[in-house]
Amino acid sequence: MLHIKSPEEIALLREPCAIVRDCLVFVGQRIGAGMTTREVDSLVYNFIKASGAEPSCLGYYGYPASACVSVNETVVHGIPGDRVLKEGDIVSVDLCAYKNGFHGDGARTFIIGRTTPENEKLVRVTEECFFKGIEDLRAGTPLMDIGYRVQKHAESNGFSVIRAYTGHGIGREMHEDPSVPNYGRRGTGIRLPAGAVICIEPMIAAGGWRVRVLDDGWTAVTLDGKCAAHYENTVVIREDGAEILTL
Ligand code: MF3
Ligand code: CO
DSSP states (O other), X not given: OOOOOOHHHHHHHHHHHHXXXXXXXXXXXXXXXXXXXXXXXXXXXXXXXXXXXXXTXXXXXXXXXXEEEEETTEEEOOOOSSOBOOTTOEEEEEEEEEETTEEEEEEEEEEOSOOOHHHHHHHHHHHHHHHHHTTTOOTTOBTHHHHHHHHHHHHHTTOEEOOSOOEEEOSSSSSEEEEEOSSOOTTOSXXXXXXXXXXXXXXXXXXXXXXXXXXXXXXXXXXXXOOEEEOBEEEEEETTEEEESOO
């Protein structure tokens, strides 16, 4: 069931969303070659705690960290560990904060130093896919219009859309209805009501869209080993548009 948030509830969820935004900026200023993915996770844990919030991911279905740190061929849910970031890597950092009884959720893909033109394009197009996805988004928009726009932009740039993972509603739970695919047929799906709060998160691959999950039970990598990028914001649907809460 989709929970419509009241203006009072939206006021409460602004704070965890602002913490997610600020944490992503903070990580972006510090992430670099030579750092381990575990060190990235520590930055996130410490920032969220210092903000008076809780890292929602930590312990979620047994997830062992505060952030998902997904390098190159890792699409999402990369478990932080000993992997050392190096020049040319592209790194998705995905994190959630819980405060005031609500969750905020966002992700960015950072480029370590300089990378290849193809990786640069992948990261840029993935961000663009998010903004295409929210174009003309307002109360009454069919849900699948989001995925339709994301998919069109990704595929017209020669990339593919990950199918196995989707965006989602968010609120008192980190994952609520509806599921928000990054692909779909225009004009289909529920009409999003004002007060719906959803996470739109294009996951775009340079090669094929097929993924497999490593033996750790979380880390999702592309089957063909090519790079993938990820970009996510929490968005509230309004009568006259969509407001991004984590940017
Ligand atoms: N932030 C992720 C999302 O967009 C959730 C990560 S799964 C977790 O849905 F286990 F790490 F929490
Ligand atoms: Co999410």
